[in-house]
Amino acid sequence: MLIAVASTLAFFGTLGFLVTRAPGWERFKEYFLDWDRYRESFPEIADAFLLNVKIFLVAEAIVLFAALGLAVLRSLPGPVFFPIRALAIVYADFFRGVPAILIILMLGVGMPSLGVDWVPIDPVFWATVALVLVYTAYVSEVYRAGIESVHPSQDAAARSLGLTRFQSLRFVVLPQAVRRVIPPLLNDFIGLQKDTALVGVLGVVEALRLTQINEAASFNGTYYLVAATLFVAITIPLARFTDWLVARDRRRRLATGSPL
Amino acid sequence: MTEAAALRIEGLHKAFGKLEVLRGIDLELAEHEVVCLIGASGSGKSTLLRCVNLLEPVDAGRIVLHGDEITGRDVDVNRVRRGIGIVFQAFNLFPHMSVLGNVTLGPRKALGLSKQEAQSRAELLLGRFGLIDKRDEYPDRLSGGQQQRVAIVRALALQPRLLLLDEVTSALDPELVAEVLEVIRELAAEGMTMLIATHEMAFARDVARRVCFLDGGVVLEQGTPQEIFGSPKEPRTKRFLERFVEAGRL
Numbered sequence: 001m002l003i004a005v006a007s008t009l010a011f012f013g014t015l016g017f018l019v020t021r022a023p024g025w026e027r028f029k030e031y032f033l034d035w036d037r038y039r040e041s042f043p044e045i046a047d048a049f050l051l052n053v054k055i056f057l058v059a060e061a062i063v064l065f066a067a068l069g070l071a072v073l074r075s076l077p078g079p080v081f082f083p084i085r086a087l088a089i090v091y092a093d094f095f096r097g098v099p100a101i102l103i104i105l106m107l108g109v110g111m112p113s114l115g116v117d118w119v120p121i122d123p124v125f126w127a128t129v130a131l132v133l134v135y136t137a138y139v140s141e142v143y144r145a146g147i148e149s150v151h152p153s154q155d156a157a158a159r160s161l162g163l164t165r166f167q168s169l170r171f172v173v174l175p176q177a178v179r180r181v182i183p184p185l186l187n188d189f190i191g192l193q194k195d196t197a198l199v200g201v202l203g204v205v206e207a208l209r210l211t212q213i214n215e216a217a218s219f220n221g222t223y224y225l226v227a228a229t230l231f232v233a234i235t236i237p238l239a240r241f242t243d244w245l246v247a248r249d250r251r252r253r254l255a256t257g258s259p260l
Numbered sequence: 261m262t263e264a265a266a267l268r269i270e271g272l273h274k275a276f277g278k279l280e281v282l283r284g285i286d287l288e289l290a291e292h293e294v295v296c297l298i299g300a301s302g303s304g305k306s307t308l309l310r311c312v313n314l315l316e317p318v319d320a321g322r323i324v325l326h327g328d329e330i331t332g333r334d335v336d337v338n339r340v341r342r343g344i345g346i347v348f349q350a351f352n353l354f355p356h357m358s359v360l361g362n363v364t365l366g367p368r369k370a371l372g373l374s375k376q377e378a379q380s381r382a383e384l385l386l387g388r389f390g391l392i393d394k395r396d397e398y399p400d401r402l403s404g405g406q407q408q409r410v411a412i413v414r415a416l417a418l419q420p421r422l423l424l425l426d427e428v429t430s431a432l433d434p435e436l437v438a439e440v441l442e443v444i445r446e447l448a449a450e451g452m453t454m455l456i457a458t459h460e461m462a463f464a465r466d467v468a469r470r471v472c473f474l475d476g477g478v479v480l481e482q483g484t485p486q487e488i489f490g491s492p493k494e495p496r497t498k499r500f501l502e503r504f505v506e507a508g509r510l
Contacts, residue, residue, distance in 0.1 A: 156315050157352035161418060162342035162370030171365060175356050253355060253398045 071143035146177035299474035345415030405436030
């Protein structure tokens, strides 16, 4: 413990010393670390950040289920389901292959320009759709890895009890698969939360976009630090929540007589 | 060949790709009969049991269960399986469910019993096999012998008319084998119809009414335990059993 404290102090002390001795340190401080601007702009940028929060909450809720559905479709056995499997593969390949920012631009600019009255023109709507499409592709691969990691003997045991294919999936295979992929799944969600910053390319004033506007008006980069603070503040709790879920599951399986 | 047979297998063939595992199996079990399958690893014992439970589709031949052919085209496999219990070598308990969850899953989802009905049925069985104090444990916390007994209880909870046991003691530490064999002896004494693949020759001699020696994908020889273990006719059966005698296990 003492050694850890000492080495940490020594490491960051040296680092701090070196950075503050850099020739451009004064300019850097002025550009990035303006405390007054930080305090002043925080409420405004936090307000814009609510839009990011709204977008990722909606997108995550949809992705969670859509991706599971896609993964299940892709794991359907037999020649009958070949077209469905093929479509699922094409979907995953396409939306993982094209940069998210391109999908956002194509949908956000393209769909409203169709000029069909029942097609929404709200760029926030289309940006959310784009993120859902992209992240469903990623997350379905995570689910699929989980499904494939459950040994076939588990399915055999379930089927041998007279459970249907769907019941085996629902009660035996998926619960185990989902537990195993919670860490990589939430990892992708952290990615999704950060990618809400891409929505700004459509001119939507979310946290990053507002930061850029402020920076351009003042030539001061402290606003970026504000945005960074907000993103970190939202992803760290998610990471700790993941750790807690994994630990709880482990405790439950290994603890004596734990009633759920 | 009577229609009253609990299980009748006729000319069963099964291949995995080019590997012919079963090459014409003929076998019949009467109601309340215990038959042991012996034979070297890879002789097709496990495959035969999996075919009977319809976990593997058969290539040719017929399986008739209580007078109904179950290898036909429009057979409801889920319904057939509800009447057959199978216990696997590696237990295959569901690790995310408690013992009670494991035992009640089949009755609840496949038989449509209410939670209470399934639970009281499970508790009765767990009590009978000395597992009632483990009802809320998760499988990872149990010994191999306890896990395998839970797996047997899970199969029994469906109240099957036929029980298939696939080398149920092969994955166990030697000192845990006895408790599992004891359960099977009890079931045999109660008249459960059982088809048992096993390497426990002493147990087979003890519990089986008939012993079948599988070799090269066929039933090479069958008879009472006295006939098979006392005076086997086929040279290959002799050679197989001699190895057990040499190892001091028979």
